[in-house]
Amino acid sequence: MILIWMICILLAGGILCWLTAQKSAVLAKWIALLTVTADLLIACWLFRIYQAFPDNTSWFINYQTDWIPALGISFHVAMDGFSHVLLLLTFFLGILAVLCSWKEIREKTGFYFFNLLWTLAGISGVFIAMDMILFYFCWEVMLIPMYFLITIWGDARRRYAGFKFFIFTQVGSLLMLLSLLALYFIHGDQTGTYTFDYFSLLRTSTGSPVMMWIMLGFLIAFAIKLPVVPFHNWLPDAHGEAPTAGSLVLAGLLLKTGAYGIIRFVLPLFPESAAAIGPWMILLGVIGIIYGALLAFSQTDLKRLIAYTSVSHMGFVLVGIFSFSNIAMQGVVMQILTHGLSTGALFVMAGMLKERLHTRDITKMGGLWTAMPAMGGIAILFTMASAGLPALGNFIAEFFILLGTFTSHPTFSIIATLGLILSAVYSLRMMQKVFMGQQTATEPIRDISARELVIMAALSISIVALGLFPQPVIDTVQHLSTIHPLLHE
Template structure:
């Protein structure tokens, strides 16, 4: 039942915020914040562990439309719980970030924001494909309004592009969902949208491939993967700060989540076939995003391109489909949400104070706002993958895991580490260093902004230095090859993922596992031969 509340509370909170907006523009913020806090606390109670023998920490099934086989099936395992917690957390950060920026129609704004949160939450928690699609669409329209109504000058065009791109992908996914539904129905006689039923549907490779492409289209646009990324820079830079936080921190992760939860388990062979191509796209994305970030003059657009670069790492980790790489991708998702979200909050703070986002007109803010400068430096260092902060753990594990699967891709992806140093330090240099401005400079961050940024910094430090508890509760399967659907079911278990890797082989990892003289090339050959 908690899962249902997890999705419903943001919706109700949004409605309450909208109504309270009539009373005054300060009320919606408090209503939203409290609703999300309640949500966060509820989700935290799930950390204690679920019923024994089940792979889910919590699960609930309600009858919805039995005629077509659609039910309200919500479930959370470590992966979805981690992302659901991130949703509630970043939602609160977004509310805090929009505290002073949104002045008109605050009630409606918070209704949109909470609807998006509810949509994201539902997408992370639903196991019924039709329900998943409903939540997927729920994320879109309120986001469109948030950008189109409260954004900056180019907001309408940005919102429209965002909408058309993601909608195009979503419609292809709908076609695939229906295709899968009918294939499953004709093969087994049972028509169902449920995830557990659809796993292991017998289908030919060609059918599987085309259905997989539909899903891939939607998730690749959302992630975003080159070359479907061009909606992102505009959308991120024209959105209001709270919108950017939610866009970068959450919406991008839904694409990644969809790949892990749906794409691979439902279409394992097809995904394995297309994986090498996606590796190349991921590496290109890492480097392309990083190089282009340097050339931007708009601060938010710059940060948006860095998002593309980081999500390239996530994409590589997912399509390596290797235990360490998947865990690395998950950590990177959470940490990217925190670090890029924080950078957007800082950019929004700068914009509120200087009314510009053109880095050519900034500089020397460290003298007047050292706390803001320090915070920006911290998150820029997280962005470039400094060890000790969570992004490094994520990127390192992705590279380590994918090295075993596609060493060349991992080596080229590592070049992204150099490029990320270039753009991160460039941000600090252009905005905070340099000669002090002739006018009085800008006001430093206040209590509310500081608290938000501090909580994000805490998350990054925690995951960077002590990721143990995180992996224990959220570890995804450490299957070292590309197994079929049923194997996924067996292996993708929460909590004991790390230990399963060792228990299965019965020997300690490392030296005992490989024969003498065996190197990564030989290992890879053995893996791909299954």
């Protein structure tokens, strides 16, 4: 029940923001901040209970109630360690998203925070929904407000980016819906009970060759979200044009729903088909790593550059998932968390630079270190994190993934390692163009303010903490690849 409350708080907070913004925009901002903070506190409190839970490999909270019984659709939410970690990430980045749009959004503030909170609600719903139709609803609920965030508050080419984002993801969603229905009827024919419940569908026997097609329907939806390389086209536009908080949520959370979907649904529901297609997906992942890194190197638009680094990093996630090894899976979860933090931080920084310089073009920047030494220092920390330097979270994640993959696919693993070198190349180029070299700006530029410092400090502390003490996270999710989800019901 508490899970539903967490979503309801966000939904209600969103509506409240919209209503109060007519009177006072400041009040709406505070309401938004308080709602997300409340959710983060609840999630933290649950985490403490979870740590004390006797067997923390099982479903910690499980709540089910009728929704549309005629079709076997129920309102079923449940949470295990993996969901829990992702929820914590969602609310943490949610707070930062509210904070970093504090000054940036000047018009239609109420509607903006409404959309932001509803996106967060959709994302948290995706992470806990255990009924496939509920999952699909949440999947769409996170999409539509995000579309509005991009098209109303985005940059110059926001319409184009919004369309592309929405249409790409919608193709995937509808294919997934079709597969979902096919699975529903196959399961119904096999067992006689027609239901959309995740745990029941897991019992579907998956021998038939049709399963491959059904699996592909799911996989394409998640691959577009992740994004896997041939489907990544929407990402640079959407990330580039979205407002800062939009990019933060897109990179930090929305991409993760793709990874979550593959881990939670594709692998357990279709184990044979997933294993059959595994090497191909690893190949696509490796292509993504190299291709994303090369494109990132050649960008001049700061936000697009960061967007392409996401393509590269998500390639690691794909490789890790389909290597089917325990250690790689732990690396994947670490990567999901640390990429959310480091890329999120870079986007926030790009937003701050844009607020000051009114450009995203890195050829027009340069020598900013003199004007903003504090921001420069933080920028170094996060570019290094992104490049996978030890002591920072990303290192652990990528190291685990490569280690896990090496045993089964040594060649791919070696090629993927090149991605680490390339990431150092594009990160250093970005640092050098923006903060070093000849100073180009003529008017004086402020260094970061107290509010911005709070955001960056929170992110920095988390990324270092994850780099030095990854064990709590690894403990929480260590059941993922070793145990079939049904066994720890």
